[in-house]
Amino acid sequence: MAPASDRPALTPDTLRELAFDQSIRWTSQNDDLWQLIDNDLWALTRNPSLILSTVPEQKLEALLRRVDCHRLVDGIVKARQARLEQPTWFASQQYGERLARVAYFSMEYMLSEALPIYSGGLGNVAGDQLKAASDLGVPVTAVGMLWQHGYFRQSIGPDGRQQALYPVNDTRQMPIEPLHDASGAPLRLAIQLPGLQIWLRGWQARVGLNRLLLLDTNDPANPPMARLIASELYGGDNEMRLRQELVLGIGGWRLLEAAGLQPDVLHLNDGHAAFAVLERARSHMARERVSFAVALNATRAGNLFTTHTPVEAGFDRFPPELVSQYLERYAEYELGISMQTLLAMGRKQPQDTREPFNMAYLATRGAGAVNAVSQLHGHTSRYIFRELYPRWPLEAVPVGHVTNGIHLPTWVSPDAEAHWYELHGDEIPWRGTDASSVDELLARVDDRWLWQIRQHARNELLGFVRSHLARSLAVHGASPAEIEVAGSRLHPEHLTLGFARRFASYKRPNLLLQDPERLARILCHPTYPVQLLVAGKAHPADRAGQALLSDWQRFAARPDIAGRVVFLEDYDMRIARHMVQGVDVWLNTPRRPWEASGTSGMKVLANGGLNLSQLDGWWAEAYAADLGWAVGDGLEHPAEHDAVDAEQLYALLETQVIPSFYARDTEGLPTAWVQRMRRSMSALVERFSADRTVREYTERYYLPMATTFRRRCAEGSALASELAHQLTCLRSYWHELAFSGVQWTCENGQLQVDVRLHLGHLEPRQIAVQLYAEGRGEAPAEVHPLTLVEHDGAFASYHGHLPADRSATDYTARVVPGSQLGLSVPLELALIHWQR
């Protein structure tokens, strides 16, 4: 019998198509489907491709013949189809003419539990932005590594110590498929390591409209050393890291091209993949038959570098000898430059041959724009990168910022979403429609409704915690009696705090433990009890982090704590999802300014959770007194100051958070608390969504960068060649610049200035002469251009006038490279010459 519509009948392949799409939202509908097929496997793994590879084909076919299942699948397929076909933001703005494609490179991606190729924050940023790009219709192709073992898995033994485990990721049970070349054969790419060629294999995962291409080195034709390159994320020694970054950067760009893609913009999510800058230039050289310098000038305009660390120690650095060993032939034979020239790109002091090769410097020198991931991180990063721009004022260091956001459909509780859906259908703002705002949504529900959703979510979380805990206990050989009572002290009505993050010292996971007795009193208060859920991994090489982890184990095991603290082992996306959906308050206590952005706190917002956090990263720009709580004074302090922060944290809990949670009206509603939930959701949900982040990247970076890139490439890279010529010229003759006179006069209440400049071999059109004054108070620094009035031989005269509200001594004349050719100064050329 033919199906009623002209759609193809539903088959196991339909399910496969759904399973392979990482952008499938975590709606209750999807939950229902996979639960129906295999409830247990779904609860444990959330991996649809695993379920499909496990359940027999006949069973799937039989299920699809059932009316309920058929209707469910049909609904999901139609909804997905409608989503994929609906006009996107990007298309409706007609941006497609200006931007064909963005290539996004990242060492890790956190897309779903089914694809464990991530460690934490960096992968979260990449995964959520990739999903948001699909929702918005921004054409992004992501490139990453297919880590055979992913990041380590954590097991915590009865002794409270962390064990690092490395189970294998089975490619047949992940939502990926091999990439094929034009002839249909599996794609294999060669890259050169010293003295040998190794093979890379290509895979792809679907993320809605976009794809994630993955590289793997586990080709039997490779020597074992090479097969292990894609083994462990953030594992191995420095040389292994270099090999990984060569594969990702150079191999990654080749993979894109082998897949037939020609992106305008290359977006580096952190510096790990910075070698892609070289390979992109090499490919341009070969295609356009130009020199490396010209190719770099052309392609650099389309390279965006997003930096993620707030400390210099966070950058990957390699000994110059090691880099030479791997790249000398590539530099000389492929790029046509000396190894010293290549090494200089990764150095603060290009001439210092002992200086290590820094991937963040390579990324910066190869970029047409650089950005940090929060406003505060922008400040911190300008400070860190200042030495690449000697004699430039700090505020001119060319690092902007785009604050991170999270992909709401991934992190909003499916239950809560189902409730919202009942009331408002598709008008929920995070379902990809612009139909309504969070404010409109909130205006339509009363406090009771909101509070019920919150209570329900907390209860769901506690159910998850109990089963997770029971499994952990069973794995570690606990008795049936112990397993039976696991988590039984958790109470569905008690204030529930969540704290989950990497156990790195700067995150200060032990801040709450500074005074264990006080924490114990807070938790065990007879009338206002509190429960605390903790999770997090410490890198296997980080002893200090592991000690902090053991401290928490000991504390949680104290008999007087009586199960009010639960440590959930093996923090990953699944645990994070449950936690952010259910907790009342999310705690975060990094040492300012070490949290570049942080995203976990954003995940609780739409779920009605509140934040209590250090004024660092995103919270430094999000916090307001009526929507959350803040620790710290907004300044930076050494470790000795921790006790002060801890005191403030305890006091906030004791005097504000806990009383507010337990202050109930006659109907049992915590009205002040719910008010705070409303404020937090209304002010922050949309602002800290990946949707907003990706729109910002697109409009402020991708589009203008694509335009500049295309302009530089036009007519056989004519502009790029001219730029290369100009850069050489400016660098050669800059030292000849000299001020020979700066004269100030005051006329009609205006300051007049006449400047005489020795130009040497330079032409006026190659430079810009300016007056500079530092900012006063809150006001930014002032830069005033001067006009050329006369040019004779090696000299030129300039004139300018200013309002006389500042004294002439506030101003200093300076010369910078001219902007006429569209050069980004000082990013692409950091020359500057000051009057004094």
Ligand SMILES: *Cc1c(COP(=O)(O)O)cnc(C)c1O
């Ligand atoms: C969101 C998330 C992170 C990032 O958390 P931060 O505390 O903001 O660094 C790390 N790991 C997992 C599993 C996450 O879900």
